[in-house]
Amino acid sequence: MTILAIDTxxxxxxxxxxxxxxxxxxxxxxxxxxxxxRAMPAIEALMKDCSISPKQLTKIVVAKGPGSYTGVRIGVTIAKTLAWSLNIPIVGISSLEILTASVGRYFTGYISPLFDARRGQIYTGLYQYQNGDLQTIYKDQNVLTINWIDTLKSLDKPILFVGNDLPIHREVIERELGEKALFAEITEHNPRPSELGLLGKTRPTEEIHSFVPNYIRLAEAEVKWMEANQIEETK
Structure with missing residues (x-):
């Protein structure tokens, strides 16, 4: 088995x-x-450096979101194209889950990975490793930071926060959760693509043509378009 993992x-x-x-x-x-x-040249350069040809690949694993709408779409499109052209399976993994696996395998409390979603909101979820397996406590969601903190206050274990956007929200997290909140080091905030590949190693595969990104929420332009069309329909 030779897995290519892609996270954009x-x-x-x-x-x-x-x-x-x-x-x-x-x-x-x-x-x-x-x-x-940059994505395709990076893939080609890594495969060349590792002396791996496309024909040697047996599975594609891709980060399916949430995150940047454009970024998620680019990665999923590349992954689907490669999987279809090489006739190999594709697996999609939560971008938040990858970040969790990159830092939390030996942490006994809860892990809350996060990406900034603007306007005081974050993409996040809650995870915990139990007997070596990554368990989802609260599913991935788009939520106001303060509302997420209120949800976490009742937990009985420390919570490790991780993500490159953490500095945007750290002050309110520290103020509201106090010593219950722990924070990953800057060297741990980049999601590891090798962890992505490992997560996807035994996960169920996707149907290539129906596989779509998990944006969690619509892009602002889509929301405005839907609102405008709804208004027109009611006139």
Whole structure:
């Protein structure tokens, strides 16, 4: 088995190659540059450096969101195209779950990965490792930061927060949760594409043509379009 993992769902661009026993290669950057320009060259360069040909790939694993609408769409489109052209299976994994796996495997409390969703909102969920398996406590959602904190206040274990957008929300988290809140180091905020590949190793595959990103919420332009058309229909 040779897995290609692709994550373009946020500013972090992550590509990894792994098999049953080894992470063959991994590429990560965290810069504000369009992934549509950089993703395929990064894949090609990593495969060349690792002496892996497309015919050797047996599975594609991709971050399916939430995150940047454009970023998520780019990764899923590349993954679907490769899976279809190579006739190999594709697996989609939550972008928040990847971030959790990158930092929380040996943490005994809860993990709350997060991405900023603007206007005081975050994309987040709540996870915990139990007997070596990653368990979902609260499913991925788009929520006001303060409302999420209220949900977490009743928990009986510390909560580890992780994500490159954490500085935007850290002050209110610290103020409201106090010592219950723990924060990952900056070296841990980039989701690891090798963890993405590992998560997708045994997960159920997707039907290529019907597989779509998980945006959680509509893009602002889509919301405005729907509101405008609803208004027109009621006139």
């Amino acid at each position: 769902s946020n500013y972090t661009l992550g590509i990894a190659l792994l098999n049953e026993e080894t992470v063959i290669g991994e590429y990560i950057t965290n810069v504000k540059v369009n992934h549509s320009v």
